[in-house]
Amino acid sequence: MNLNILIAGVGGQGNLFASSILARYFANNGYRVGAVETIGAAQRGGSVVSHLRISESDIYSPLIPLGKVDLLVGLETLEMLRNFRMLATDGSYLLNDYKEPTVLCNMELDSYPPDESITAALQHSGRKGYVIAATQCARQMGSSLLTNVVMLGALCQLSPLLDDQGVRQVLGDRSPSKVRQQNLQAFEAGRSLALEAMRQSW
Numbered sequence: 001m002n003l004n005i006l007i008a009g010v011g012g013q014g015n016l017f018a019s020s021i022l023a024r025y026f027a028n029n030g031y032r033v034g035a036v037e038t039i040g041a042a043q044r045g046g047s048v049v050s051h052l053r054i055s056e057s058d059i060y061s062p063l064i065p066l067g068k069v070d071l072l073v074g075l076e077t078l079e080m081l082r083n084f085r086m087l088a089t090d091g092s093y094l095l096n097d098y099k100e101p102t103v104l105c106n107m108e109l110d111s112y113p114p115d116e117s118i119t120a121a122l123q124h125s126g127r128k129g130y131v132i133a134a135t136q137c138a139r140q141m142g143s144s145l146l147t148n149v150v151m152l153g154a155l156c157q158l159s160p161l162l163d164d165q166g167v168r169q170v171l172g173d174r175s176p177s178k179v180r181q182q183n184l185q186a187f188e189a190g191r192s193l194a195l196e197a198m199r200q201s202w
Contacts, residue, residue, distance in 0.1 A: 001055065008073065013147055016050065020174070028166070037051070067085070067086065071092055075134075077097070092128045097134075141182065153189065154191065168184065
């Protein structure tokens with residue numbers, strides 16, 4: 001078994017925490033795990049991309065090769081689009097419907113494509129995927145900082161290798177006590193968002 005997960009977002013979205021939960025979950029289940037992050041000006045809203053490679057055999061590089069991502073997670077719209085070419089032809093994506101100006105956008109060196117263009121590009125990509133309002137959900141629960149946990153809950157619905165209860169257990173164990181309950185609630189909210197998105201696509 002081999003599984004490659006790439007999480008793309010911007011600084012401050014909790015990308016590293018989400019990838020650490022997944023890495024611990026797979027390690028607990030006896031898999032070999034390779035993980036690495038590529039980080040821009042993260043504290044200033046720059047790109048943060050986590051590569052997570054899971055295998056039953058040796059992993060010789062933690063970086064996922066081009067076109068070999070099985071699950072692409074976009075915490076932010078433009079960052080997922082930048083990394084979309086990494087997705088395998090039979091891979092799946094999970095996108096948080098959220099746009100945050102990056103450093104280049106703030107410097108007017110970059111800009112977002114229109115929503116219509118984004119939707120059309122995803123529809124014509126040939127890849128299966130879902131778009132959920134994770135940040136909106138997180139804010140309704142009290143903090144946009146819960147976005148990454150909402151996305152974790154949603155991601156567990158996309159692969160049979162991700163057991164809800166197993167990932168939830170790791171999340172509870174690795175969450176600070178003061179936010180543990182809120183994190184677990186956000187995880188469940190993400191599960192519900194993904195299941196609803198999947199029902200609507202049938």
